Amino acid sequence: MAKNTPKARLFTVFLSLVFALFSLQIPAHAAIVTTGEIASAAQLDVQKQQVIERLLQQDVKDQLLSLGVDPADVADRVASLSEAELQQIEGQLDNLPAGAGLGTVAVVLLILILLEVAGVIDIFPRL
């Protein structure tokens, strides 16, 4: 078991500070307005931009984790999303459509069959 002495706590705080500082480093190519900035139509201060993107990523990461995504996968998944996409889904994951295919269709079966026959829906592929 880890000791929770004041010293150990201080060390943890120190470590997190070091990490925070390192993760806020400006990239080498700050000299140009990047394609990502043009795509998000947000030409902010490079540093501000990076902080915003990092916060967005963190939010979406937390939401995916709360929906049961494996912690080992979540970083890669979020890294592939563009800033525009992050903005689009941030805070929305509970309401977004999640394509699943068909589970059990138990409710209002009769209505569904009638609608199927009328060609409004397509729940029963072989009907």
Place this chain on the structure above:
Amino acid sequence: MRSALLLRRFSCAGFLAAILLLAGCALNAPQTAQLIDTTPDGLPRRHLIAQVPFHAQDAFQCGPAALAMALNHSGVAVAPDDLVSRVYVPARQGSFQVEMLAASRAYQRLSMPIRPTLEALLRWIAADQPVLVLQNLGLSWYPRWHYAVVIGYDLDAGKITLHSGETAFYTLPLRTFEHTWARSQQWGMVALIPGDLPVVESEESYFQALAAFEGAGGRGVGKAWRAGLQHWPESRNLLMGYGNHLYGSKQYAAAAQQYRRVVALNPEYAPAFNNLAAALVERGDRAGAIAAATRAIALDPGNAARYRENLVAAQALP
């Protein structure tokens, strides 16, 4: 006796009408009718991409299965199981659209939402490019979200063909598909090999797709920028993107050439002057870099602090 029977018949018809009202949508399928009536120029009446690999979906996992089919067709060897950890969300028992786009990038394919019309969908199919679609097979108030891959259509028969769920070559009436697709706002995506652009839609969506692809570490982006510029040679964003790509790979002379095209076409666009200044600094062109940086600062004083970096770097040149 007889009137009772009639009454029963009427109430039956009334019941059906009520249900159709509940469905909340008219039964006509305007796009289907239009396409069958007056087929647009250059769109064949029928086409089938016969060789799209098929994967039957496991429970709830139409996302990974559909994505694997689309990626396989573009030459990526990946199985649905490999994609579960990329796109499946356990608590929602499904997959989100943006993650389908993002996962394609992780496999080096340029993913792009298509223009949301039936005509655009069929044009991609006619160009041998399968389209991964989101459908709501149920109703707006009883949603059954589902991913499938469209692989063919036949306007004479009024049919469309999908690899869907557990069924390969599932063929259904185009008008039924139109209904199920309309309920997802007609969302579809393609996974392109970088540099391919068989169907030309919107410059903005191509730029966005490519910027996201490059931002996610996509390879072969040079080809993809050039493919876009072939169709939209004067696109400001594509020229900037290509210039930035060249700058990033240290081809400063070629980058400067792209930025020069942008400023010639958009003499008020400060970022192009700024980036031109950055490229000229790398080339050691002191006078040119100072002129470009000065212009950027004059055009957009709000970002002067940032643009001044290149001015300072230029002035430090011998």
